Amino acid sequence: MRTPVVAGWFNADDDPDGFRLLGTRCRMCGSVFFPRADAYCRNPSCAGSELDEVPLSRTGTVWSYTDGRYRPPAPYPGTPDAPWEPYTVVAVELAAERMVVLGQAAPGVTVADLAVGMAVEVVPGVLHQDAERTWTTWHWRPVGGPV
Amino acid sequence: MTDDIAVLGAGMHPWGKWGRRFVEYGVTAARSALSDAQLGWNDVQLVVGADTVRGGYPGHVAGAAFAQALGWQGARVTSVYAACASGAQAINTARAQILAGMADVALVVGADAAPKGFFAPAGGDRPDDPDWLRFRVLGATNPVYFGLYARRRMALYGDTPDDFAQVKVKNAAAGRANPHARYRKAVTAEEVAASPVVADPLRLLDICATSDGAAALVLSSMSFARRHGVDPVRIRAVSTVTPRYPRTTLDLPDFATDSAAVVAPPAIGFRASIAAAAYAEAGTGPADLDLAEVYDLSTALELEWYEDVGLCPAGEGVKLLREGATALGGRIPVNPSGGLASFGEAVPAQAISQVCELTWQLRGQAGGRQVAGARCGLSVNQGLFGHGSAVIAVR
Numbered sequence: 293m294r295t296p297v298v299a300g301w302f303n304a305d306d307d308p309d310g311f312r313l314l315g316t317r318c319r320m321c322g323s324v325f326f327p328r329a330d331a332y333c334r335n336p337s338c339a340g341s342e343l344d345e346v347p348l349s350r351t352g353t354v355w356s357y358t359d360g361r362y363r364p365p366a367p368y369p370g371t372p373d374a375p376w377e378p379y380t381v382v383a384v385e386l387a388a389e390r391m392v393v394l395g396q397a398a399p400g401v402t403v404a405d406l407a408v409g410m411a412v413e414v415v416p417g418v419l420h421q422d423a424e425r426t427w428t429t430w431h432w433r434p435v436g437g438p439v
Numbered sequence: 440m441t442d443d444i445a446v447l448g449a450g451m452h453p454w455g456k457w458g459r460r461f462v463e464y465g466v467t468a469a470r471s472a473l474s475d476a477q478l479g480w481n482d483v484q485l486v487v488g489a490d491t492v493r494g495g496y497p498g499h500v501a502g503a504a505f506a507q508a509l510g511w512q513g514a515r516v517t518s519v520y521a522a523c524a525s526g527a528q529a530i531n532t533a534r535a536q537i538l539a540g541m542a543d544v545a546l547v548v549g550a551d552a553a554p555k556g557f558f559a560p561a562g563g564d565r566p567d568d569p570d571w572l573r574f575r576v577l578g579a580t581n582p583v584y585f586g587l588y589a590r591r592r593m594a595l596y597g598d599t600p601d602d603f604a605q606v607k608v609k610n611a612a613a614g615r616a617n618p619h620a621r622y623r624k625a626v627t628a629e630e631v632a633a634s635p636v637v638a639d640p641l642r643l644l645d646i647c648a649t650s651d652g653a654a655a656l657v658l659s660s661m662s663f664a665r666r667h668g669v670d671p672v673r674i675r676a677v678s679t680v681t682p683r684y685p686r687t688t689l690d691l692p693d694f695a696t697d698s699a700a701v702v703a704p705p706a707i708g709f710r711a712s713i714a715a716a717a718y719a720e721a722g723t724g725p726a727d728l729d730l731a732e733v734y735d736l737s738t739a740l741e742l743e744w745y746e747d748v749g750l751c752p753a754g755e756g757v758k759l760l761r762e763g764a765t766a767l768g769g770r771i772p773v774n775p776s777g778g779l780a781s782f783g784e785a786v787p788a789q790a791i792s793q794v795c796e797l798t799w800q801l802r803g804q805a806g807g808r809q810v811a812g813a814r815c816g817l818s819v820n821q822g823l824f825g826h827g828s829a830v831i832a833v834r
Contacts, residue, residue, distance in 0.1 A: 321757065322700075357590055359636075361636050389700055394579065395577070408590070408594035
């Protein structure tokens, strides 16, 4: 069974071209939030409490990047005995939203493949697979990179 | 501006991995601070404990845990939690009650018994908790965020991994002269470069460890200090500001910054605003400082603080470092205590230990790490969830 690692943060991944992170936008002031704010607007000058779901930009530019050379503690999924595969984390600047959003890089993308300012796109990914579930997530990868 | 309060006593339990309960460390630090103040525990009218999540609830609310261990004597008690800023908020809480006339003499204590390895969130399945989610979804440990900041500096300002290593070299040299530090030996840039990468571009020796330790202060009103017959170090300002929306710098444990598409970002970022509020309250500025204790969770982050507390313009932190200005003997020594690089982090004790260092420096009691003629010092830190603090102390 395919299960999003967090419900409501990205859309179904059956169409890679239509894959998007999902935020919310305040009906009163237009501010956008990710992770989604559904109950109240966090603009201090706005008392809005109605927000609509809005897809975030599909592409952005690398703000910074790093990796995790050691296994993080729980609740990061995985079996502690398995050999550790470092993962890459990318902070991506979205021009329209004027915000920076984190994510893991697509499998195979290392820090050597990235540079600050590089164009990247959001793609569906898998965080972890166990006997019952495939936990789905979002990944960033250089625009036009291999799926 | 507010009135000053007096620092009558400062005390610490050495940092390390001692394998005992945090309360024991706290009692050692408290008794040391009381002895330094030439006061007894029964003279204390208010005890403020800085909480840690692990040493805090349940069963160990810090203020009461220390009060019971020292022996119930009826003092008022308060406990505060503000992540890495817990200690400074404890100082500020004591200050507010002293200035309000609710207590003349207060004891502030922070102590921690830290786990090994990465800090981890509390257990269970807690998808509403951003600190739990960042580990679950991204595996984003604290060093992952430090690595992002370091790489950003390299791209923006041309900082190099060797520059970062030189921060460790500087702080290790100062920490050698501090009997309370956990690491008390010189470190070379080659040793930093030979340590394993934790979160590219940062290596093990670029990142602060987690430690056991405790720090305590005895604070009083200025009138009590005069009656007590001392000319004390004074705390002139304590900043405990929150960020302003939209917050445009990525911070632990967040997945994203606020959007600046609708509301323009504030003129200065959160880290800079922490020190700015303290300067405004004290009526001083960076030019008045003789030393600063900044929160070097990583080597690269220390350089960021130089800029955020106004020692140099943005992007020129490395220049200041390379000139030797921030080393012992330099124009404005930063982290003469040895910093987190020499201590490791004992979360609720750390901001209190920074003020202990300011106290000893301003009294001229800092031994081999003394900043000559120090009259004004700043300590500054930042913790999770929108907490930060800065303290300005003068003599």
